[in-house]
Amino acid sequence: MAIQERLATGRGKYTPGYPDLDTGPVSYEDSISEEFFQAEREAIFKRTWLKVGRVEQLPRNGTFFTRELVGLGSIVITRHTDGQVYALHNICAHRGNKVVWQEHPTNETQGTARQFACKYHGWRYGLDGKCSYVTKRDEFFESLPDDQLAMPQLRCEVFAGFIFVNFSTDAPPLREFLGEKLTAELESWPFEKFTNHWSFRTKVKGNWKIGIDALLEWYHPAYVHGRFLNTNVAEAEKLVPPMDSYHYDLFTPHMLTSVPGPPVLKKKTGSVGPAARDMNWAYRLFRAGLFGPDDIRTDLGHLTDDRNPGGIRAWSNDQYWLFPNLSIQLWGRGYYITYQYIPETVGTHAYEVDIYFPEPRTASERLAQELVVDSTIEFAMQDTNTVEATWSQLNNRALQTFHLSDMELMIRQFHKVVRDAVAAHQAGSEK
Amino acid sequence: MTTTATGLLPEPFRALEPWVTDWALATREERYQKRLSKTIDELQAFYDAIAPLAEDAIAYLDTRDVHALSDQDTRLLHLLYSMIMTSYPVNIFKQPRIPDSGAAYFDTAVEPAL
Ligand code: FES
Numbered sequence: 001m002a003i004q005e006r007l008a009t010g011r012g013k014y015t016p017g018y019p020d021l022d023t024g025p026v027s028y029e030d031s032i033s034e035e036f037f038q039a040e041r042e043a044i045f046k047r048t049w050l051k052v053g054r055v056e057q058l059p060r061n062g063t064f065f066t067r068e069l070v071g072l073g074s075i076v077i078t079r080h081t082d083g084q085v086y087a088l089h090n091i092c093a094h095r096g097n098k099v100v101w102q103e104h105p106t107n108e109t110q111g112t113a114r115q116f117a118c119k120y121h122g123w124r125y126g127l128d129g130k131c132s133y134v135t136k137r138d139e140f141f142e143s144l145p146d147d148q149l150a151m152p153q154l155r156c157e158v159f160a161g162f163i164f165v166n167f168s169t170d171a172p173p174l175r176e177f178l179g180e181k182l183t184a185e186l187e188s189w190p191f192e193k194f195t196n197h198w199s200f201r202t203k204v205k206g207n208w209k210i211g212i213d214a215l216l217e218w219y220h221p222a223y224v225h226g227r228f229l230n231t232n233v234a235e236a237e238k239l240v241p242p243m244d245s246y247h248y249d250l251f252t253p254h255m256l257t258s259v260p261g262p263p264v265l266k267k268k269t270g271s272v273g274p275a276a277r278d279m280n281w282a283y284r285l286f287r288a289g290l291f292g293p294d295d296i297r298t299d300l301g302h303l304t305d306d307r308n309p310g311g312i313r314a315w316s317n318d319q320y321w322l323f324p325n326l327s328i329q330l331w332g333r334g335y336y337i338t339y340q341y342i343p344e345t346v347g348t349h350a351y352e353v354d355i356y357f358p359e360p361r362t363a364s365e366r367l368a369q370e371l372v373v374d375s376t377i378e379f380a381m382q383d384t385n386t387v388e389a390t391w392s393q394l395n396n397r398a399l400q401t402f403h404l405s406d407m408e409l410m411i412r413q414f415h416k417v418v419r420d421a422v423a424a425h426q427a428g429s430e431k
Numbered sequence: 432m433t434t435t436a437t438g439l440l441p442e443p444f445r446a447l448e449p450w451v452t453d454w455a456l457a458t459r460e461e462r463y464q465k466r467l468s469k470t471i472d473e474l475q476a477f478y479d480a481i482a483p484l485a486e487d488a489i490a491y492l493d494t495r496d497v498h499a500l501s502d503q504d505t506r507l508l509h510l511l512y513s514m515i516m517t518s519y520p521v522n523i524f525k526q527p528r529i530p531d532s533g534a535a536y537f538d539t540a541v542e543p544a545l
C-alpha cells in the first residue's frame with residue numbers, strides 16, 4: 001500500500017486547534033522591512049538565548065573558539081582553568097581592539113591558550129576575561145582600575161551540551177526559557193555519544209525567517225526535492241507522507257513536529273545483486289537512505305519513551321524548534337542534526353547545518369553515515385536556492401499578501417511569535 | 432608486465448588503481464570539487480568501474496579495524512566515499528550538480544578525520 005493511504009489518520013486540520021492562529025492571508029512585511037529587522041534584533045536577538053556551539057568544541061581547560069555574530073558582536077567562548085565555560089566580549093579594555101583573532105579579524109578562530117594577549121599593546125587576559133597583565137603599567141595613571149579590567153563576560157549557560165549565550169542581563173535563566181517540556185524531552189537524548197561531527201556553513205541571500213520557513217513544512221519536498229527522485233510529479237507526491245500523519249505541538253515560543261518516514265530495509269542477507277545505475281541499489285549497498293542508516297544501533301540508548309511524544313505511526317524523527325533560530329532534529333535511526341539561521345542583514349543570513357553520528361565501529365557504519373550526510377546536503381542546497389528565489393521576489397512587493405495552508409501552520413505560528421515578541425518589547429520600552 | 436599493480440590498493444581491488452589519483456580523496460570538499468570538475472560521462476565511468484567491486488570492498492574493509500586502517504585500506508574507503516559522492520549525479524540527477532541548486536554551496540567547516 002502506498003505511504004499516503006498507509007499513514008493517513010483522517011484527523012482533520014491542525015490550525016483550527018490553535019485559537020491564537022487565524023487562517024487568513026499573511027503578510028511577509030516582517031521579512032523584508034529594514035525597520036522590522038532592526039526592531040527584531042533589539043527585541044529578540046539581543047535578549048534571547050542563542051546557541052553558539054557545543055561542549056565538544058571545548059574538550060579541555062584552556063580551549064576556546066570565537067563567534068562573529070553580525071550585528072551582535074564578536075565573542076569568545078572558553079573553558080577556563082576552573083573547568084567552567086565562559087563567554088566574553090572580544091574586546092580589549094585598553095583601547096578596544098579585538099583580542100582573539102588570527103590573520104583576518106573577521107574570521108572565526110579556535111585553539112588552546114593559557115591566556116589571551118591583545119595584538120595591539122600586549123595586555124593579557126585569563127580565559128575568564130580578567131586582565132592579568134598590563135604592559136608598561138607604570139606609564140598609566142592612578143585612574144587605571146586594575147581589578148576591574150576585563151574582557152566583559154556575557155551570560156553563558158550550557159544545556160544538553162549546547163552552549164548558549166544571552167546579550168541581555170535581565171533575561172530569565174536558560175532552562176526557564178526552554179521550559180519543562182523541552183528540557184525533559186531533549187535531555188533524554190544522549191548527545192554526548194554523538195561525536196562524529198560534520199559542520200556545513202553557507203550564506204543565504206534571504207531573510208532568516210524565510211530560510212526557516214523552508215524547514216517548517218512538508219508541502220515543498222515533493223516539488224523541490226521529490227521531482228528529482230521521480231520525474232513524474234504525481235509519483236513524487238506519493239513519496240511524502242500525508243499531512244495528517246505528522247504530530248505538531250506549538251508550545252509558544254518553541255515548537256515540535258514529529259515526522260514519519262519509510263521503514264528500514266530488512267537485515268542484510270546475501271548479496272545486494274549486480275551493480276546498477278539505480279539509487280535504490282546504492283541505498284541497499286550502503287544500507288542507508290534519506291532517513292538514515294538501516295542498521296539501527298541499540299547500544300546508544302537514544303530511543304527512550306520521550307521520543308515520538310505524539311505517538312505517530314512510522315515515526316522517523318522529532319524536530320524541536322528552539323526560539324528564535326535553532327532546530328534540533330533527533331532521528332530514530334541514530335543521529336541528530338541541528339539547523340541554525342543567523343541573521344546578518346534584513347536580506348542575508350548565515351546558515352549552519354551540523355550533523356552528529358556516533359563514532360562508527362566498522363567501515364560499513366561509516367559509509368552509511370557518509371551517504372546520509374551527502375543526501376542531507378544535496379537537498380539542503382535546493383532549499384537554500386529556493387529561499388533566495390523567494391526572498392528576492394517578496395522584497396519587490398509586487399504582491400503583498402500570501403496564503404498558508406494547514407500544512408504550513410508552523411510558519412504561521414513562527415512569524416506570529418516573532419511579531420508578538422517585537423510588539424511586546426516595543427510596548428514595554430514605551431512605558 | 433602488470434603495469435598498474437603499484438600497491439596503492441589492497442590486492443583484490445587493484446583493478447581500481449587507475450581511479451586513485453582522481454578519487455581517493457580524503458575530504459568531502461575535495462570530492463565535491465572533483466565531482467563538479469567532471470562531466471556526467473566521466474562520473475558514470477568512475478561509478479561503473481567501482482560499483483561491481485563495492486560490495487566486496489565493503490565486506491573486506493569490515494574485516495579491518497576501521498580506526499587503524501593501512502594507507503591502502505584508507506584509499507579504498509576514500510574511493511567508496513567518492514562512489515557515494517557520484518551516486519546521486521549518476522543515478523538521479525544525470526548531471527554533476529543537483530538540479531535547481533544554482534550557485535548554492537556549503538563550506539565544510541568540520542568533518543571526521545576518517
Ligand atoms: S588595545 Fe589592547 S592592548 Fe591596547
Ligand SMILES: [Fe+2]
Pocket residue numbers: 214220221224225379383
Ligand atoms: Fe527542503
